Amino acid sequence: MRFNKVIKIANYTVSEKSKVFIIAEAGVNHNGDINVARRLIDIAVGAGADAVKFQAFKTEHLILKNIKKAPYQLRTTNSKESQFDMLKKLELTKEENVELKNYCKRKGIIFLTTAFDKYSLEEIGCLGLSAYKVSSTDITNLSFLKRVARKRKPVILSTGMGYFSDVKKALEEIYPFNKKVILLQCVSDYPVKDEEANLKVLNTYKREFDVLVGYSDHSSGIGAAPYAVAMG
Numbered sequence: 001m002r003f004n005k006v007i008k009i010a011n012y013t014v015s016e017k018s019k020v021f022i023i024a025e026a027g028v029n030h031n032g033d034i035n036v037a038r039r040l041i042d043i044a045v046g047a048g049a050d051a052v053k054f055q056a057f058k059t060e061h062l063i064l065k066n067i068k069k070a071p072y073q074l075r076t077t078n079s080k081e082s083q084f085d086m087l088k089k090l091e092l093t094k095e096e097n098v099e100l101k102n103y104c105k106r107k108g109i110i111f112l113t114t115a116f117d118k119y120s121l122e123e124i125g126c127l128g129l130s131a132y133k134v135s136s137t138d139i140t141n142l143s144f145l146k147r148v149a150r151k152r153k154p155v156i157l158s159t160g161m162g163y164f165s166d167v168k169k170a171l172e173e174i175y176p177f178n179k180k181v182i183l184l185q186c187v188s189d190y191p192v193k194d195e196e197a198n199l200k201v202l203n204t205y206k207r208e209f210d211v212l213v214g215y216s217d218h219s220s221g222i223g224a225a226p227y228a229v230a231m232g
Contacts, residue, residue, distance in 0.1 A: 021214070026040040028054075030054075037092070037096070042107070051109060051110035054100065058120055063083060069086065097127060098127065116137070121144070130154070132154070139166050156214070168209075191219055199231055
């Protein structure tokens, strides 16, 4: 496999020689409030980020109703509330995503969102996204990866909790349809400890897959990201 080493995302060119492409993770931190979502965009712009990323999902297509919250969710949200009910309040409608994308355009920052199910993937298809971000949770969801690859837009793929064989299989599934892939080293812990960042995986990905790489950081504070930059 040989992937593109120069990838265009909106008006930004990502390559091994370009300056760092920084995505601010807004995620679901808007708490279901469109005004908070706009404020997160403003903060990302003020911080100098190149893009800001939200999340798109339909809760009923994502998890069962009896799923318990993760420990970090229990520490920061209502412990009596199910994960299903919590996530349901955090969904953004199609119209809200359009509004946020337009707001990003006015503010001069790239709008991105991670789709977590095929229904949301098709819904955000109308947004004219410049790239598609895929969560670590879908590293083994090969049918979903193929759907994303067929969009023919750059794919930014996180690899948290994936074995090397999972990453290899995911890339093999994408490759026939799309050569524009950026592979992100990611540790799925919240927050990740410094000693668990495992940045040397970046070198492994570059060597084994000949692909552009990045780092998806779950550290507190400045964290491991500056060291990932030094590693290319």
